[in-house]
Amino acid sequence: xxALKNIGILAFSLLILNSCKTENLRxxxxxxxxxxxxxxxxxxxxxxxFIQPYREHLNKTLDSTLAxxxxxxxxxxxxxxxALGNMxxxxxxxxxxxxxxxxxxxxxxxxxxxxxxxxxxxxxGEVNARSAYGLMPFENEIVIAELSGDKIxxxxxxxxxxxxxxxxxxxxxxxNRDFKITSATIQGGEIDPERTYFVAxxxxxxxxxxxxxxxxxxxxxxxxxxxxxxxIIDYFQKTDTIKAERDNRFIRKN
Amino acid sequence: MKRRNFIQQTTAATAFISLGxxxxxxxxxxxxxxxxxxxxxxxxxxxxxxxxDDARNPNMGGVARRATLIEKIRKENPNTLLLDAGDxxxxxxxxxxxxxxxxFKLMSKMKYDASTIGNHDFxxxxxxxxxxxPHAEFDFISSNYDFSNTIMDGHTQPFKVFKxxxxxxxxxxxxxxxxxxxxxxxxxxxxxxxxxxxxxxxSRKLKKEQKCDLVICLSHLGYEYQHDKVxxxxxxxxxxxxxxxxxxxxxxxxxxxxxxxxxxxKKVLVNQVGCYGLYxxxxxxxxxxxxxxxxxxxxxxx
Numbered sequence: 001x002x003a004l005k006n007i008g009i010l011a012f013s014l015l016i017l018n019s020c021k022t023e024n025l026r027x028x029x030x031x032x033x034x035x036x037x038x039x040x041x042x043x044x045x046x047x048x049x050f051i052q053p054y055r056e057h058l059n060k061t062l063d064s065t066l067a068x069x070x071x072x073x074x075x076x077x078x079x080x081x082x083a084l085g086n087m088x089x090x091x092x093x094x095x096x097x098x099x100x101x102x103x104x105x106x107x108x109x110x111x112x113x114x115x116x117x118x119x120x121x122x123x124x125g126e127v128n129a130r131s132a133y134g135l136m137p138f139e140n141e142i143v144i145a146e147l148s149g150d151k152i153x154x155x156x157x158x159x160x161x162x163x164x165x166x167x168x169x170x171x172x173x174x175x176n177r178d179f180k181i182t183s184a185t186i187q188g189g190e191i192d193p194e195r196t197y198f199v200a201x202x203x204x205x206x207x208x209x210x211x212x213x214x215x216x217x218x219x220x221x222x223x224x225x226x227x228x229x230x231x232i233i234d235y236f237q238k239t240d241t242i243k244a245e246r247d248n249r250f251i252r253k254n
Numbered sequence: 255m256k257r258r259n260f261i262q263q264t265t266a267a268t269a270f271i272s273l274g275x276x277x278x279x280x281x282x283x284x285x286x287x288x289x290x291x292x293x294x295x296x297x298x299x300x301x302x303x304x305x306x307d308d309a310r311n312p313n314m315g316g317v318a319r320r321a322t323l324i325e326k327i328r329k330e331n332p333n334t335l336l337l338d339a340g341d342x343x344x345x346x347x348x349x350x351x352x353x354x355x356x357x358f359k360l361m362s363k364m365k366y367d368a369s370t371i372g373n374h375d376f377x378x379x380x381x382x383x384x385x386x387x388p389h390a391e392f393d394f395i396s397s398n399y400d401f402s403n404t405i406m407d408g409h410t411q412p413f414k415v416f417k418x419x420x421x422x423x424x425x426x427x428x429x430x431x432x433x434x435x436x437x438x439x440x441x442x443x444x445x446x447x448x449x450x451x452x453x454x455x456x457s458r459k460l461k462k463e464q465k466c467d468l469v470i471c472l473s474h475l476g477y478e479y480q481h482d483k484v485x486x487x488x489x490x491x492x493x494x495x496x497x498x499x500x501x502x503x504x505x506x507x508x509x510x511x512x513x514x515x516x517x518x519x520k521k522v523l524v525n526q527v528g529c530y531g532l533y534x535x536x537x538x539x540x541x542x543x544x545x546x547x548x549x550x551x552x553x554x555x556x
Contacts, residue, residue, distance in 0.1 A: 032511035043318035
């Protein structure tokens with residue numbers, strides 16, 4: 001890929017020429033290009049050897065089994081809720097709620113994530129940290145937004161427009177065949193426009209990702225300093241066999 | 255055509271020198287000094303090459319391969335600088351596991367001369383960046399982040415002048431606005447200063463006061479935007495004394511450098527090589543004691 005020019009010889013000659021003092025050096029020519037780093041470049045053995053112990057440790061940790069998944073899951077196997085999405089939203093509820101409670105005395109009412117944020121499926125078989133990196137390669141953190149009842153209604157309107165299986169937990173939503181909400185309850189109760197709700201999500205979505213603008217300017221925002229991926233890894237670690245199901249938390253009735 | 259021209263010229267010159275008239279040539283005014291600039295950006299912790307099954311970049315990248323290539327070019331021309339335009343961190347589990355230690359150690363092994371700081375280099379907080387500094391045997395050049403009220407105070411330089419074969423190369427660095435891009439609790443009291451103003455000041459200082467022959471801006475501003483945001487292209491047009499802008503942030507894959515015209519009507523090169531260490535950028539500068547090629551004085555073969 002590199003144009004072969006006798007630059008070595010040229011450089012040598014410059015070394016000799018260097019002995020005379022130059023004044024007013026001026027740019028006369030510029031050549032620019034890019035060189036692909038591909039199989040045509042042989043790996044430097046010393047660098048490779050240096051990386052090896054880091055790579056081994058990393059792979060060993062990433063590949064050690066944390067849990068068992070009895071059934072392959074992906075984010076597209078249901079219209080408005082999926083086993084995989086439900087698992088993700090339930091993990092956030094389960095893992096983040098104790099932290100919020102111990103820090104503030106408050107409890108998470110519901111969770112909302114986005115379907116696009118699930119970056120892979122989860123294959124049947126042994127589950128490890130690498131699976132968690134696949135599901136959530138980004139560094140997003142769990143945050144809890146305290147939203148007014150009005151903002152919750154805006155959120156429901158958003159879900160009517162989105163018509164997609166954004167993962168939820170703690171809320172139960174029924175839509176009619178035209179994707180209009182016919183009933184919605186949070187923690188089993190009717191939505192009260194006069195009160196506030198603690199909604200856990202990712203910092204990405206809270207900051208307006210996926211146009212979830214109802215998350216902006218919340219009554220209050222709570223950090224739990226907990227990455228979504230770490231919550232997934234911690235959940236896998238304490239789980240023997242994953243039991244995730246599609247259910248009726250978010251459905252459409254004909 | 256221009257490029258072919260140039261290669262022929264080089265070959266001819268080489269042949270001439272090797273034939274012997276060294277003493278008579280030594281003081282000839284038209285000889286050339288050759289400086290090679292190699293650069294990467296947005297490598298994002300990509301240490302290993304992409305696998306053969308990768309959908310987008312199969313068998314591309316890999317630090318060990320890059321090391322071989324850099325070494326080869328250094329052997330061709332010892333007057334080489336190796337630079338990075340930021341976002342060294344974040345993108346593979348190597349970063350999550352080792353916090354950037356391996357990235358810095360490998361860049362040191364490859365003898366990087368300098369890097370600027372990208373937004374993702376704050377991903378483990380400003381303390382996380384600071385903690386890895388002992389592993390970096392190269393300089394961090396940042397001219398528009400004011401770190402004075404942070405732990406990074408005194409650990410970056412606003413500019414640096416390198417001297418290679420008698421050629422003075424001045425380098426300064428620009429970072430992207432952090433507000434809205436990085437959580438404040440990560441970058442803390444880092445103050446972002448206007449890149450165009452800083453660039454004007456730095457490049458003037460490097461060219462006029464430090465008498466640099468070449469002025470290079472390491473930028474993590476981004477190549478170009480649809481909206482108002484300051485970019486490498488805007489910077490090139492709005493300033494006066496920059497010869498080359500090595501960019502990053504927008505993961506822009508340029509096959510060759512873009513040639514822009516600056517405020518004084520002179521040519522500026524802007525380059526960026528995408529991301530993940532898939533490509534190495536290479537810019538060769540040839541300097542003369544006499545400037546007699548083309549109207550603008552610089553022949554650009556890109």
